[in-house]
Every structure is written in structure tokens, then in C-alpha cells.
Amino acid sequence: MSSEPLLRVENLKTQFFTESGTVRAVDGISFEVHEGEIVGLVGESGAGKSVASMSLMRLIENPGEIVAGEITYKGETIFGLEEGPDGELRERHDMLSNDEIRTRIRGNEIAVIFQDPMESLNPVFTVGGQLREFIELNRGLPEDDAREAAIDMLREVGIPDPTQRYEEYPHQFSGGMRQRVLIAMALACEPSLIIADEPTTALDVTVEGQILDLVDDLQKKYGTSFIWVTHDLGVVAEICDRVNVMYLGEIVEQATVDELFYDTRHPYTNALLDSIPRPDRTVDDLEAIEGVMPEAISPPSGCRFHPRCPDGRRVCKQVHPEPKTVADAGGEAHRVACVKYDGFDVGYAESPPLEGKMGNRGDSASATDAESELTANPAIDETGGEERE
Numbered sequence: 196m197s198s199e200p201l202l203r204v205e206n207l208k209t210q211f212f213t214e215s216g217t218v219r220a221v222d223g224i225s226f227e228v229h230e231g232e233i234v235g236l237v238g239e240s241g242a243g244k245s246v247a248s249m250s251l252m253r254l255i256e257n258p259g260e261i262v263a264g265e266i267t268y269k270g271e272t273i274f275g276l277e278e279g280p281d282g283e284l285r286e287r288h289d290m291l292s293n294d295e296i297r298t299r300i301r302g303n304e305i306a307v308i309f310q311d312p313m314e315s316l317n318p319v320f321t322v323g324g325q326l327r328e329f330i331e332l333n334r335g336l337p338e339d340d341a342r343e344a345a346i347d348m349l350r351e352v353g354i355p356d357p358t359q360r361y362e363e364y365p366h367q368f369s370g371g372m373r374q375r376v377l378i379a380m381a382l383a384c385e386p387s388l389i390i391a392d393e394p395t396t397a398l399d400v401t402v403e404g405q406i407l408d409l410v411d412d413l414q415k416k417y418g419t420s421f422i423w424v425t426h427d428l429g430v431v432a433e434i435c436d437r438v439n440v441m442y443l444g445e446i447v448e449q450a451t452v453d454e455l456f457y458d459t460r461h462p463y464t465n466a467l468l469d470s471i472p473r474p475d476r477t478v479d480d481l482e483a484i485e486g487v488m489p490e491a492i493s494p495p496s497g498c499r500f501h502p503r504c505p506d507g508r509r510v511c512k513q514v515h516p517e518p519k520t521v522a523d524a525g526g527e528a529h530r531v532a533c534v535k536y537d538g539f540d541v542g543y544a545e546s547p548p549l550e551g552k553m554g555n556r557g558d559s560a561s562a563t564d565a566e567s568e569l570t571a572n573p574a575i576d577e578t579g580g581e582e583r584e
């Protein structure tokens with residue numbers, strides 16, 4: 196796409212400075228969101244999806260901090276650093292102030308929908324009252340008009356008898372209906388971008404499907420862009436236009452939805468795909484991804500996925516791959532961070548398979564070499580960091 200993106204994130208790094216060390220929760224991610232598109236952030240628990248989302252709204256709190264990168268929204272700088280006269284990095288002079296972020300950006304320009312509506316809804320006030328107050332505050336409408344707008348929004352998101360439900364309390368709504376209320380609240384100020392952090396994860400599949408359909412309709416009607424955070428590639432397939440696959444704080448694959456599903460490149464994306472339930476497979480056929488994701492506090496050397504990767508070779512332990520464009524589908528770059536692809540040129544083809552991975556792919560030419568070099572225990576890598584099986 197050639198138009199200026201709505202949101203541009205470049206080399207974003209967000210870290211938490213904890214007693215046990217620095218958690219590199221988001222470690223240099225770059226992506227864009229264009230007007231009117233739904234962009235997925237997908238990955239397992241702990242990949243850094245929520246921290247990335249919160250960073251975009253500058254909602255990271257102590258001991259966390261955005262330490263590098265640039266976030267540009269509609270040409271304005273949400274985050275950016277520059278070198279000061281003493282060589283120290285400091286916030287850029289054109290970076291929006293906390294006040295501007297609070298009054299102009301959050302809610303009005305960029306809204307968020309969280310997984311648990313009960314965290315966003317106050318149990319002691321009526322649903323309608325909360326929505327009305329939100330509209331009063333953010334759109335500056337008088338009470339009666341805000342009430343009417345609130346009822347309209349409830350109707351818009353498919354809540355039956357909105358005038359009556361307006362008077363009810365959050366606990367009187369089902370999970371799906373509460374999630375609809377949050378969508379109404381997010382849409383109330385007609386933001387250009389909505390960040391939805393796993394909003395359907397707690398719902399059953401049927402209700403989830405209904406909410407995804409609703410979002411699809413509303414997206415078309417209002418032209419709102421979305422960042423959709425999920426661990427479920429099934430959800431991605433249903434509503435996203437483009438996808439960023441995250442693993443341990445990094446984006447390992449980035450492509451349009453069609454490219455990602457029909458020309459999957461990264462072994463981690465493949466593993467995620469294999470773990471999606473599909474009608475043509477029984478639960479027994481599902482392949483769980485081997486191993487667990489290591490901690491972001493001491494990520495594995497080289498490619499962070501190498502300890503779990505079926506295609507892992509010795510070079511994967513040594514070289515840390517930055518995403519590279521491997522295909523260009525109609526002007527939409529398909530990027531992947533995996534040295535087994537052309538263009539990385541780090542000798543993947545000649546590199547021996549990692550111990551414990553042999554036999555997976557048939558190439559065992561240097562198996563003995565690999566065995567003698569690596570420790571006998573596949574759970575320990577060269578950096579000394581421990582992984583669990």
C-alpha cells in the first residue's frame with residue numbers, strides 16, 4: 196500500500212525493569228496500520244501482544260518503559276527519542292504530551308477493548324449510565340442527547356430492547372452482551388483506530404463468531420481501523436486483513452492474511468496453524484507446539500524459536516534474524532525472520548541440524564558433528580539459559 200499509514204510503529208522496544216532482571220517484552224517490532232484495515236497481532240501467551248498494544252497508547256507503567264523506537268499516528272509523534280546535546284537519548288520535542296495523549300488521543304482517536312468487560316465496566320452503575328457518561332465526557336453532549344446516543348449505540352451493536360437494557364447492570368448482561376457494550380463504548384467517539392485485546396477469547400465459539408461478524412459489519416460501516424490481538428489464527432482468518440505473528444517480543448512473520456495462510460514461511464507460524472482446531476480434524480490430530488515459550492527475561496540465543504523449531508540448525512542458535520521481505524504479493528511485502536530462506540545467506544543449508552531435531556527433515560549429513568559439538572542435554576543451550584520441555 197502506498198498511502199501514508201494511519202499508524203506506523205518502528206523498532207519499538209518496551210522493557211520491564213524487575214528485580215529478577217530486564218524483561219524484553221517487546222523487542223524491536225515494526226508494523227503499520229492503514230486506514231480501514233484490521234491488523235492482527237498473534238502469538239502465544241507472553242509473546243508481548245498486550246505490552247505492544249499498551250505501548251501504542253503510552254499506557255505502560257512502572258517498572259515498564261518504552262526504551263526505543265518510534266510510534267507515529269496521523270503524522271503525530273506518540274513516541275520518539277532524539278539525541279540531546281550531551282549525547283543522551285531524550286524524548287523528542289514534537290512528542291505528544293501526557294495531557295495531549297489523555298485528552299486528544301485516548302478514546303477519541305484510539306480506543307481499546309479488553310478481554311474482560313468487567314474490568315472496564317463498573318458493577319455498581321447501570322450499563323446505560325456508564326455509556327452515557329462516557330459520551331457526555333468525550334463528546335461534550337448534554338445529558339439527554341448523550342442518553343439518546345447511548346441507546347442508539349446499544350442498538351447499533353445488536354443489543355435487543357436497548358431502551359430497557361439501558362437501565363440494567365453489567366451482571367444482568369451475558370458475556371457476549373457485555374463485550375458488545377464495550378464495543379459500543381469504543382465506537383462512541385468514532386475513533387480512527389480501535390485496539391482490541393483478545394475481546395472474544397473468554398466467549399464460546401458461537402458468541403465469538405457473532406461478535407466477529409458484528410465487528411466486520413461495523414468496521415465496514417464506520418471505516419474504523421483495528422488492531423486485533425489474539426492467540427488464535429482462526430480468529431485472524433476470520434477478520435484480519437494483515438497479520439503480524441509475534442514470538443518472544445519480536446515479529447517473526449508479517450503478511451496479508453491470504454499470504455500468511457497460503458504461503459506460510461515461518462516454522463512458528465506453521466506450528467500455530469497446526470494447532471488450530473479444524474472441522475476436518477479430530478482433537479487427536481491437533482499438534483501442540485512442542486515445548487513452552489521461554490521467558491522474555493533471558494531469551495534463547497540466535498533465533499528465539501530455535502529450541503522448539505523442527506527446522507532448527509546450528510546456525511539458528513548463532514544468528515539472530517531480522518525480518519526480511521521474501522515475497523511481494525501485489526505490493527504487500529511478506530516479511531519473515533528465518534534464516535532458512537534465500538537472502539539471509541548465513542549458511543543454513545550447510546549447517547547441521549540441532550540435536551534432538553535429527554530425523555525430522557532427513558538431512559543428517561553432519562549429525563555426528565552436531566552431536567559432538569552440542570551438549571548431551573537438549574534442554575540446555577549454549578547461552579546457559581535453561582529451557583523446559
Ligand SMILES: Nc1ncnc2c1ncn2[C@@H]1O[C@H](COP(=O)(O)OP(=O)(O)OP(=O)(O)O)[C@@H](O)[C@H]1O
Binds near residue numbers: 238240245246490
Ligand atoms: N508489569 C509487568 N512487569 C513485568 N513483566 C511484565 C509486565 N507486564 C508484562 N510483562 C511481561 O512481558 C511479556 C509480554 O507480556 P504480554 O502481556 O504482552 O503478553 P501477551 O502476548 O499479551 O500474552 P497473553 O496472551 O497471555 O495476554 C511477558 O513475559 C510478561 O511476563
Ligand code: NI
Binds near residue numbers: 244245246392
Ligand atoms: Ni495479552
